[in-house]
Amino acid sequence: MTETPPLVVDIDGTLTDETRAVDPRVFPVLSEWPEPVVVATGKAMPYPIALCEFVGIDYTVIAENGGVVFVEATDTLQIEGDKAACLAVAEAYRDMGYEMGFGEVDLANRWRETEVVVDLSQPEEPLRRLAEEHGLEFLDTGFAYHVTDASIDKGTGLDAVCAELGLEPADFLAVGDSENDAELFDVAGESVAVANADETALARADRVTEASYADGFLEAVEPYR
Template identity: 25%
Template sequence: MSATESTTARPGEAAWQPKLVALDIDGTLLRWIEGTGTTSEALSDKVRDAVRRAYDAGAHVVLSSGRSAHSMTGIADLLGIPDEGAERLWIVASNGAVVLRYPPTDVVHEETFDARAAVEKILERRPNVLVAVENRGVGYRMNRPFPEGELGGGENMIATVQEMVAEPVSRVIIRDPDATPEDFLALGRDLGLHGIDYVVGYTAWLDLTPVGVSKASGLAYVCDQLDLEPADVLAIGDGRNDVEMLEWAGRGVAMGNAPEVVQEVADAVTAHVADDGAALELSRWF
C-alpha cells in the first residue's frame, strides 16, 4: 500500500469503528531525532488529542512497542491515560514478549527463551557488538554501555554476556553503532537463527525474541482477555517489528516514514510522523 486511504470506514463496513487501537511508540507517536537512534519524549498536541478522543470514545488504547515495560508507562502518562479510577491500560512490551497492566505495573504474561546458542553464533561473527537483556522493572543488563538514550530510562548494569543469557530471557538486543541495518539483515539471513525470531530496526539493532512471538501475538493475548477479534483492531506502526501486527489487525496502517517493506503489508499508509500521521489516521474514526 503506497497511499493513505481517504475513506472513514473499511470497505463493506460503513459503520465500522475500532474497538482496540494498537499504537507503536517510536516513529509513530514520537518523532525520531535526526541522526540518532532515539526519539523525542515530547508528544505533539495533535497526537495526544487524537489518542485521547479514541480513549474517550471507549476504545481500548494499547501501547505496543519493542521498548521494555519500564520505558513505556511514562508514555501512557504523557498521553494522560487511563483516567483516575478507570480500568487499567493494557501494554504490549518487548515486541510482544511481555504483556502488562498499568497502573500500577503488573506483568500478566511473559514469553521467554534460551538465547545462548544464538548469541554465541552472533558473537563468533561480530565479537565487538553490544549486547543487552531487560532487567524487568529496573532497566537493562549490558556487556558495555549503549549510545546515550537508546535504551531509555532505568538503571542499567554491566554484566558478562554469559551471565545475561544463563537463564531464559524474553528478549536480547544486539547493537553495533559501526554497522548498518543492511549488515544486520544479512547477518540474520546468514546465521539461520533457528528456534528464535529476530527483527532489525532502523539502525544496526537486532532484537532476538522467542519464536512466534511478536506484537501480533501479544495483542492476540490482550484480545482474548477482552473477548475481541483481530477484525476489531486498528494498528499503527512504522518499523519492521510492526509487520506482523499490521498484517494481523483488521486495519493495519503504516506511517509515511516506514520502510517500504512495512508499507507494502499495510492496508493503508498515513502521513509521516513529523506530520502527525497517527493523529490523521485516528481522526478518521474518532
C-alpha cells in the same frame, strides 16, 4: 463521524520524530480516545508503561515485540519467549568481537525479559546469521536490531490482550512503521503505516499516510476524531 475503534499503536517512528522524541501532540489523542488503547512496541516493558502513566491511560501494553504483555484491567502479565536462546546469540556475537553497542550500563537490554537488542552501529550480518542458527527471528526496526523468539510477535501480543479484554483483533485500528508491526497489521481490522515506514510495513498496511512519524499518526487517526 465514523465509529471509533480500539487503537493499537507503535511508539518509535510512529508517535515520535526521527530522533525518537515523542511528539506532545499525540498525548491528548491517546488520553481522549474513547475505546481501549494498546501501546505495542519493541521496547522493554518499562517504556510503554511509563508512556501510559504520563499520558494518563490504562497500562495496556505489548512490549518486546509480543514477548511481554500486561493488561492492567485484569492485572495480567504474560511473558513468552526463549530468552536463553537469545542470550546465547548475544554471547556468541560478543565472542566474535562485537558489542551490543549501548554502552557499559546498556539500558536497552537491562529490563528485557524475552529478547536481546543490538545497536544499529554494530554489524548486522553476523547477528542475523547467529539468530538463524539458533532458530530465532531477526528484526531490523530501524532503531535497533532485535533477536527474538520466532513464535511471538505483536500480533500474538494483541491476541493475548484481546483474550483479557473480551475483544477481537479485528476490532482494532493499528498504526505503525516497521517490519515488527507487520503481523499486527495482519490481524487488525484496519492497519495504517505512516509514510516513513519500511517496505514490509508499507506492503502489509491497508493504507499509508502522506505524512511521516507523529504527523502520520495524527493523519491516520483523523477519520475517527
